[in-house]
Amino acid sequence: MNTQDKSSFWLIMSAIFFGNFLAVLSITTINVAFPVVMEQFDATLSTTQWLMAGYLLATGIVAPIVGYMGDQLSYKRLFVLALLGFTLSSLLCVVAWNIETLIAFRITQGVFGGMIIPITMTIIYQVFPRERQAYAMGLWSLASMLAPVIGPTLGGWLVQYFGWKSIFILNIPIGLISMVIVSKFIPFYRLTGKKRFDFLGFLTVVAGSSLLLLSFSHGNDWGWGSWKTLSLLISGILLLLFFIKWELRISSPLLQLKVFKFPRFRYSLILNCIVTISLYTGTLLVPLYLQTVLKLSPMDTGLIMLPGAVVMAAASPIIGKFYDRIGPFRLVITGVLIIVAATLAFSGIGVHTSVLYISLLQLVRCLGIALCNMPLTNAAMSAVSSEYSGHASSITNWARQGLASLSIGIFSALVVSRTSYYLGAGASTQRAATTMGIDDVFMIGTLVAVIAIPLTFLLRVKKKKTAHPAAL
Incomplete structure (x- = not known):
């Protein structure tokens, strides 16, 4: 099953x-x-944005079931x-002929794209x-x-010179070449036997994930206290709680939650979630500051x-x-300390902060995230036996996708509410109020990152043990 040949590794x-x-x-x-x-399609922005939202929703929904599908089909075939x-x-x-079909095909693309990410990791x-x-995980993270x-730059260049369809045409030759390489060089293997399909688990996890992701994505627009957001949020949580209880009871679960019995997987996943939140703090707040304040x-x-x-x-x-x-x-403790220091520094920016300072802070912060990202993923995945690696990958990507949507939604709402507070408290200008609101959310991001510091030492404790957790 292991590929030793160097040329095969690179292929x-x-x-x-x-x-x-x-x-x-x-x-x-x-x-x-x-x-x-x-x-071209005479569509509104609220409709067109589903080209993005639908893709993200589909990737989040499909992630939990990839582990089961890989076990049954083999990860090569999948x-x-x-x-x-x-x-x-x-x-x-x-070839889409209107905005509705384009959205439908885009969501379908998201289903398969959401499968590719955990499959490649597994x-x-x-x-x-x-x-x-x-x-290999370093190269995976590089991708x-x-x-x-390069996405926005490449997309802008393609749209400007070749039209919007070229964005999708680009995928076709690369996808075909990748299929040939996978078919020829990845060995066929299956680590588990055939299992019956957990249809009830499938329905509950898809419905629960969909409701949660929808509430995270639209909570800021609908209002986090609105009946629509709260009903979706509560329903999604209840469905996922039922899913977890059901999966622990049955003999052939859709998602093997036994991976949480591996201590290093648990610790690494929690830390990975914190790093994901920190990543999206900067992804949202830095562009917001640059465009609305500067x-x-x-x-x-x-x-x-x-x-x-x-x-x-x-x-x-x-x-x-x-x-x-x-x-x-x-690596991780260095990365976490860098994230904490850089995020704390961001919480002190003002209306006249230089662009160079912002760029340098963002560079340092991104280095901290890089120092955490791959090591945490590898620490989690390598702690799990090969039999359960597909399920571990599914859980990891599922958690990341959900937290990405949740972080953006909550942080957006916090910026709006804190900006309104400072305007009411007598801020001199809208720019000043927005800056103080952004500073407050960066401080919250700092506190979240601080939580990771003591948790990081759990990785060190487990490293000292010589015994590897037994395969379940």
């Missing part, structure tokens, strides 16, 4: 890299095409199926030998971080954010090399 890694790259890239390239799509579905749905987007831990997993960096254009904002994003992407494979030498603890 398999290329399929993993480009598959993951395409799935993440498709999230960020579509935004720049909104005006053109709205004009990867080929996901690439085929992603490529065909991209082709369907090209294959790393089931195909590559342990000594190459950290480096995840590089795609959002009055910079979207292009200038992107250029200021670019150095940090490039550092985060470039550092990932290098960190993967260091991981094998020093383990996760030193």
Whole structure:
């Protein structure tokens, strides 16, 4: 099952890299095409935004069931199926005849894109030998971080010179080439036997995830205290609580929650969630500050954010090399302390803070996130036996997707409420009130990051033990 040959490693890694790259890239390239799509199909912005929201919703819904599907089909077959579905749905987007069909095909693309992300992570831990997993995860993280960096720029260039359909046409040749590499070089294997399909678990997790993600995505627009948001939120939580209770009772669960019996997986997942929240704090607040307070254009904002994003992407494979030498603890504790310091510094910015200072702070903060991201993911995945790695990957990506939506929704609402508070308290200008509101939310982000500091030491404690948790 392990692939020792160096050329095979790079061929398999290329399929993993480009598959993951395409799935993440498709999230960020579509935004720049909104005006053109709205004009061609005579659609409103509220309708067109579902090209983005629908894709994200689909990726979050499908994540919990990937582990089961991989166990039944094998991850090689499932990867080929996901690439085929992603490529065909991209082709369907090209031939869409109205905004409704384009949204439908885009949601279908999101289903297969949401499968690709956990599949590629799982294959790393089931195909590559342990000594190459950290480096492979560094490359996987590079794809995840590089795609959002170049997505808006690449999408803008394609739309300007080749039209909005070129965004989807780009996926077709890369998807086909990746399918050939996967079919030829990834070995066929299945680590578990056939199991019956947990239909009730499937319905509850899909419905619960959908309701929660919808409430997270639209809570700021509807109002977090509105009956619509609260009903979706409560219903989603109740359905997921039922799902968890049901999965622990039955003999053939859809999602193996037994992975939480591995202590390092639990600790790493909690830390990963905190880092995800910290990531989206900056992703939301820094552009908001640059455009609403400093009055910079979207292009200038992107250029200021670019150095940090490039550092985060470039550092990932290098960190993967260091991981094998020093383990996760030193990398993660360094990253967490950097995140805390940089986020705290952001909480003190004002209406006249220089652009250079903002760019440097963002660069430092992104380096801290990079130092945490891959080591935490690898620490969690390597702690789980190969039999359950697909389920561990599904849970990890499911948690990230949900927290991304929740973080953006809550932080957006907090900025609005704190800005209103400062305006009512006598802030001299709208810009000053907005800045103070953003500062308050950065302080909240700092406190969230501080929670990670003591938790990081749990990684060190587990590292000292020589016994590996027994496979369940």
